[in-house]
Amino acid sequence: MAENTTDFIPCMLVPLKDHYLLLPNSTIAEVIPMPRVSEVSDKAEFWVGLCKWHDLQVPVIDLESLVSNSKSDSEQAHKLCVLYGINDSVAMNVYALPCYGVPQLIHINESALTLAADEEESEFLHYQIKIGNKVAYIPNLDKIEASIEQ
Numbered sequence: 001m002a003e004n005t006t007d008f009i010p011c012m013l014v015p016l017k018d019h020y021l022l023l024p025n026s027t028i029a030e031v032i033p034m035p036r037v038s039e040v041s042d043k044a045e046f047w048v049g050l051c052k053w054h055d056l057q058v059p060v061i062d063l064e065s066l067v068s069n070s071k072s073d074s075e076q077a078h079k080l081c082v083l084y085g086i087n088d089s090v091a092m093n094v095y096a097l098p099c100y101g102v103p104q105l106i107h108i109n110e111s112a113l114t115l116a117a118d119e120e121e122s123e124f125l126h127y128q129i130k131i132g133n134k135v136a137y138i139p140n141l142d143k144i145e146a147s148i149e150q
Contacts (some may be wrong), residue, residue: 007109008108008109010105010106010107011024012025012027012028012103012104013106013134013136015102016063016064016100017077019128019135019136020134020135020137021097021139022108022129022136022137023083026084027084028083028084029084030082031082031102032053032079032082034080035051035080038050038051045072046072046147047060047148048061048072048074048098051080053094059092060074060097061095061144061148062074062097066147067124068122078101079098079099079100079101079102080097080098081097081098082094082095083095083096083097087141087142087145090145090149091149092145092148095145095148106131108131112131115129116129116130124143124144124147125137
């Protein structure tokens, strides 16, 4: 019997405002309806603010704003995607991203990944890929988490 060498990875495809975000399923703590977010005045423009989640004050950032180095505009977000921090050198355990729809569980393998032709250069992204007709970010979570702490 031939061994199946195609490994599928469970991922979440998270709808951002203009793109999608592709994350390993294990990084998602919870997806919740958009809570009230309190503004933080002394942070970078990609910061949306802070929200309360399970008795924690969680930073909320706009990933597309971080990538494009522009002001956050997340007023139309429907949900909040709470992520586990993966960077051991950063003291942050969780943070959140506004999303504009319901994240979708997908199983992908290497053959399903095609680089997007119109890639934006950003230290916060490893790649931009096409999944069907959608452009998805594969984020550099270490850089993102380090930038939140600043």
